[in-house]
Amino acid sequence: MRTPLAALWRRLHDVRIGTQLGSAFGLLLLLTAAIGAMSYVALQRVDRAAGTLAEVWLPGVGELTAARADMLLVREFEVKHAHAADDSYRSEYEEKLNAALAGVRRHLDAFRARAGAAADPKLLEATEKRWTEYLAVNAKIIQLSRTGHAEDAREIGDGAGKSTMDDALEALERLTEFAFAQGRAAGGHSHDVYRGASWLNSVAVLLALALGCGLAWAITRSTTRPIREAVRVARSVAAGDLAVAVGSSGSNETGQLLAALAAMQAVLREREAEAINAKGQIAAIHKAQAVVEFELDGTIRAANENFLRVTGYGLAEIQGQPHAQFVDPATRESAEYRALWETLRRGEHVAGTFRRLARGGREVWLEASYNPIFGPDGRPYKVVKYASEVTEQVRMKEALDAAVRETQAIVQSAMDGELTARIATTGRSGQIEALAVSVNRLLDTMMAVVAEIKHAATEVQSGAEEISKGNLNLSQRTEEQASSLEETASSMEQMTSTVKATADNAAQARELALAARTQA
Secondary structure, eight states, rough: OOOOHHHHHHHHHSSSHHHHHHHHHHHHHHHHHHHHHHHHHHHHHHHHHHHHIIIIIIHHHHHHHHHHHHHHHHHHEEEHHOOOSHHHHHHHHHHHHHHHHHHHHHHHHHHHHHHHHOOOOOHHHHHHHHHHHHHHHHHHHHHHTTTTTTTHHHHHHIIIIHHHHHHHHHHHHHHHHHHHHHHHHHHHHHHHHHHHHHEEEHHHHHHHHHHHHHHHHHHHHHHHHHHHHHHHHHHHTTTTOOOOOOOOOSSSSHHHHHHHHHHHHHHHHHHHHHHHHHHHHHHHHHEEEEEEETTTTTEEEEEEEHHHHHHHOOOHTTSBBBBGSSOOOOTTTTTHHHHHHHHHHHHHEEEEEEEEEEGGGGGEEEEEEEEEOOOOOSSSSEEEEEEEEEEEHHHHHHHHHHHHHHHHHHHHHHHTTOOOOOOOTTTOHHHHHHHHHHHHHHHHHHHHHHHHHHHOOOOHHHHHHHHHHHHHHHHHHHHHHHHHHHHHHHHHHHHHHHHHHHHHHHHHHHHHHHHHHHHH
């Protein structure tokens, strides 16, 4: 036979967890609201009592204590004024005395304003009266001291001045004791109110806790089995077993939780395969390349063995240190270096060949890429650098460039007629040494050819000189023959002239003979 309690328990198992929790929290909220209302009323009472203490009597005692201190200062400066050696000291003491008098007045007025009707008017009136009596004596003492009657001023100060100040301090002490007693009474009342409110709240809280524990036990019992199943599955997943079977317990919240765990297992199996692939790729990268991680400001987070081997440092030596330790001072202060990190902080990728300094200032060259890594918020939070050392390649290129430049210079010298220069082979190896040797051999061959050409030219020059000498002899003979011909021609010209003259004479003789014949 079912009891009413068993039937209620059965119905509780059929209620959805959301409804169970909502009902329990609703009841607890009602209890909490009731406890809160009771606490509020009690706190209001405590606040009023504590407010009287904190806002009236404690500051009031402070004001009266400050007034006493200023009264003592007034008396001190009054005495110093009467004993001052000259007017400059008297002026200084009088200024300080007036400031102390103003302080006494300010503190007494502040106490009156705070205490209001709660202050004892008789004590307050007695204090004011005694202080007024002292002020009259004080004014007389200062006047005498100011007008050069210091002896009279000191006499009055030691007599009436001291007695009236003692009366004022005694009246102020009685008023302070009254204020302290009122504050103590307010504190005691506040404590009593607090103790009563605490007892009431404690009882209410204990009742609420008992009811909450009962509800928690009931709801926990109704959800224990499916939650245990969920915990078992979650622990298996945490241990790396993603093949564990998930038992279903219906369509309520715990059943939905188990279904979600089954779906999560499937997703995790896919992610595990992806993670294994990614880990394999990362491991391959770490084997082949130097890898180092930086904060966005360049601080080193971590580095792999390849990077440490290239730079010659241990991880403890560089972790937490700035990237700038790997560059020379000129690069560190350059705009290009600052632009590199500004670009990375913007999330932009940077790649290239970079000159860096390893341990001891040793120069290394890295073919590297700086890769900003983005967080879930889409913003870069670190930088990962993947690098390969190319120091030998860079040095080979520099050596090759130097050899090419030297070769160009030597070729230019050869074009200018200077064939004695050679490319140095010391300290060079491989293809660069072969290039230097080949160029030197070419120059040696050119020098041999030029030497042969020079020898042939010498021989040609010798033959030319002989030919020139023969030509000179022929020219001399030709000139001699030409001279003879000129003489012959001259003789012929003379003969021609003679013949012409003879012909002319013959013609004249013929004409004369004809003329004689005619006449005969």
